[in-house]
Amino acid sequence: MNKTMSINHHPSDALLIDYAAGSLGAARALVIAVHVHACATCQASVAAAEAVGGALLEDLSGAPMSPDALDRALARLEQPGSEPAPPARTQAPHPPAQPHDWIRVPAEVAEAAGRKRWVAPGVWVAPIDTGTPGGSLSYLLRVGQGMRMPQHTHSGSELTLVLKGAFLDGDDRYGPGDVSEVDDEVEHSPAILAGEECVCLVACDNRLIVRDWLGRLVQSYAGI
Amino acid sequence: MTKPRADEPANLILAVAQRGDRDAYALLFEHFAPRVKSYMLRLGAPPEAAEELSQEALLTVWRKAALFDPSRAGASTWIFAIARNLRIDAIRRQRRPRIEDDPTDEPPAEPAADAVVAAAERDARLKTAMAALPRDQAEVVRQSFFQDKAHSEIAKDLNLPLGTVKSRLRLALARLRGLVGDLA
Numbered sequence: 001m002n003k004t005m006s007i008n009h010h011p012s013d014a015l016l017i018d019y020a021a022g023s024l025g026a027a028r029a030l031v032i033a034v035h036v037h038a039c040a041t042c043q044a045s046v047a048a049a050e051a052v053g054g055a056l057l058e059d060l061s062g063a064p065m066s067p068d069a070l071d072r073a074l075a076r077l078e079q080p081g082s083e084p085a086p087p088a089r090t091q092a093p094h095p096p097a098q099p100h101d102w103i104r105v106p107a108e109v110a111e112a113a114g115r116k117r118w119v120a121p122g123v124w125v126a127p128i129d130t131g132t133p134g135g136s137l138s139y140l141l142r143v144g145q146g147m148r149m150p151q152h153t154h155s156g157s158e159l160t161l162v163l164k165g166a167f168l169d170g171d172d173r174y175g176p177g178d179v180s181e182v183d184d185e186v187e188h189s190p191a192i193l194a195g196e197e198c199v200c201l202v203a204c205d206n207r208l209i210v211r212d213w214l215g216r217l218v219q220s221y222a223g224i
Numbered sequence: 225m226t227k228p229r230a231d232e233p234a235n236l237i238l239a240v241a242q243r244g245d246r247d248a249y250a251l252l253f254e255h256f257a258p259r260v261k262s263y264m265l266r267l268g269a270p271p272e273a274a275e276e277l278s279q280e281a282l283l284t285v286w287r288k289a290a291l292f293d294p295s296r297a298g299a300s301t302w303i304f305a306i307a308r309n310l311r312i313d314a315i316r317r318q319r320r321p322r323i324e325d326d327p328t329d330e331p332p333a334e335p336a337a338d339a340v341v342a343a344a345e346r347d348a349r350l351k352t353a354m355a356a357l358p359r360d361q362a363e364v365v366r367q368s369f370f371q372d373k374a375h376s377e378i379a380k381d382l383n384l385p386l387g388t389v390k391s392r393l394r395l396a397l398a399r400l401r402g403l404v405g406d407l408a
Contacts, residue, residue, distance in 0.1 A: 013397045014375040014390040021369045022308040029312075030321055037323045047297065048401040053308065054301030055351050056369050062258025063265055066275060073253050074246065076283055084244065085287050106321035131316040157376075 005103065007039050009178035011159070016042060020049030026130035027138035027203035030109070031159045031179065034201060038103045038177040102163040102199060103176050109201060112140055122147050122197075137204045143167075144197050149190045157183045158204045165198030167191060233299035234292075234340045241289035253282050256300075260307045266370045267311065277314060281307045295339040298347040349403050361396040364389050 011019075011032055018024045019032040036042045076082055098110050109128060116126040122144025130138045140163075143149055149167065159181055166175040169190040174180055182188065192198045229235065231251060239248035260281045264274035284306045292302055312320060354362065367378050379389040 012390055013394040017365070017368050017393050017397060018374050022312050023368065023372055023374055025374075026316060026320075033321070033323065044404075045397060045401055048397060048404045050297065050305055051301045051347070051350050051404040052354065052365060052400060053304040053369050054298055055347065055354055056366065057256075057259050057263055057304045057307070058300040058351075060259045060262045060266075063262040063274065065257050065261060065278065069257060069275070069279065070250060070253055073257070073279060073282055074250065076279070077246070077249070077286055082283060082287060084241070084290055104323055106323050108321040130321075 005038060005177050006175070007035075007041075007177040009172065009174055009180060010039065010042055011035060011179050011181060013045060015159075015181070016045045017049045017052075020046050020053060025203075027128075028159055030106070030128070030130060030138055031161045031201055031203045034103065034105050034109070034163075035161055035177060035179050099164075099199075105163065105201070109140070116140070116142070128201075137202075139202055139204075140199060141202050142197060142199045143192045145192055146194045147192050149192070157181065158202065160203075161201045163199045163201055165196040166193045167198050167200075168193060232340060232344060234294045234343055237285065237289050237292045237299055237302070238294070238340070240286060241292060249286060252285060256285070256303050257282050260303070263304075263307055263370075264311060267372050269311075273314075277307070277310055280310050284310065294343040298343050300347070346404060350400060353400055353403055357396055357399065361392045364392045365396050368393065 015024070015028070015032060016036075019029055019036070024032065036046055098104060099113065102110075112126045112128045114126075116124040118124045124140075124142045126140040128138040128140065141149070141160075145165070159179060160174070161179050162174050162176050164176060166173055167190040168174075169180060169188055172180075173193075174190075180190075230239075233252060233255065236245075236248040236252045239245035240252070257278045261274045261278040264277045265271065269277060281303065285303060288306070292299075297305070309320065354365075357365070364375070364378060364382070367373070367381075368375065371378065371381075373381070375389050375393060376386055379386040382389070
């Protein structure tokens with residue numbers, strides 16, 4: 001975790017609870033996972049929500065397992081592939097390379113940048129395969145310094161997580177680790193701050209409704 | 225402080241981790257497998273799939289017992305997270321993207337015996353606090369875990385404004401968050 005990062009915009013508690021419960025779609029769960037990894041405050045919230053899940057599990061009246069379930073389970077322990085995993089921190093001696101100036105992301109996200117498509121001067125998009133076609137959409141969006149993001153609104157909700165750089169949406173500044181959560185009430189065109197490009201991880205439930213030519217290009221290349 | 229009991233689930237997991245204790249594993253299985261199956265059934269898995277996912281979850285408990293850290297999560301919380309992740313992976317066609325741990329992070333300390341006691345006390349406090357939640361807050365929390373629905377859909381089902389559901393969840397989490405902080 002980057003100890004100097006100052007995160008000011010967090011996902012709502014409702015989103016964190018949905019994340020802990022496992023009921024978020026893949027794209028939004030990915031945004032929350034990356035934010036939580038960087039944010040001690042939200043780690044505590046997710047830990048609390050998971051503890052609620054544990055207490056609810058403990059409280060459930062069990063569904064009877066089949067009569068031979070325990071025998072099957074014990075037999076499986078002897079099969080190859082059932083060996084205990086090594087203790088923590090020794091499993092991934094060579095973590096995959098990360099773009100060094102992004103906040104920490106899963107390998108799948110870092111690799112997606114290799115499939116970027118420039119859609120306009122200063123702007124590229126890179127779709128991320130979350131394994132759920134037809135569901136919510138996940139993509140990287142890079143916008144050059146001093147530019148504006150495509151003006152758009154949404155037919156669902158959109159989560160944007162800053163991986164690098166910063167943008168202004170109205171009076172709010174979003175820097176690395178910050179999450180912007182907007183719904184279909186909002187029509188906006190965030191502005192990238194001068195001095196550095198901005199790379200974001202975006203999750204979108206439904207199609208963007210774009211208002212300009214640049215937005216339409218982003219839409220066609222991100223497959224959104 | 226209460227004395228840690230050998231059949232406390234956290235101690236059973238530690239016995240599996242430290243010496244591959246099959247008797248401890250059998251006790252864990254008998255306690256948790258039916259609950260995990262029940263969880264899967266509630267979330268819409270057909271009975272055969274629920275049974276298989278429960279078997280998978282308990283096999284994961286065996287394999288990953290050495291990663292269990294009672295100072296971070298109680299036994300039922302840890303097993304809940306395993307079951308939840310297996311369910312997500314079963315629904316999606318590929319594994320969830322995971323963030324690799326930074327090797328420069330501090331490794332977790334050896335779990336001390338009193339960490340198990342402290343964790344059990346923390347879980348008991350949480351249980352008391354959950355029982356004391358106002359009914360409307362408890363209901364939306366419960367639905368968040370036992371319906372495969374995001375809060376926006378739960379709001380529709382309960383015929384409530386989305387903002388009301390979100391504020392109930394926020395109030396509930398605020399009450400519980402202080403109870404489950406890191407024990408270290």
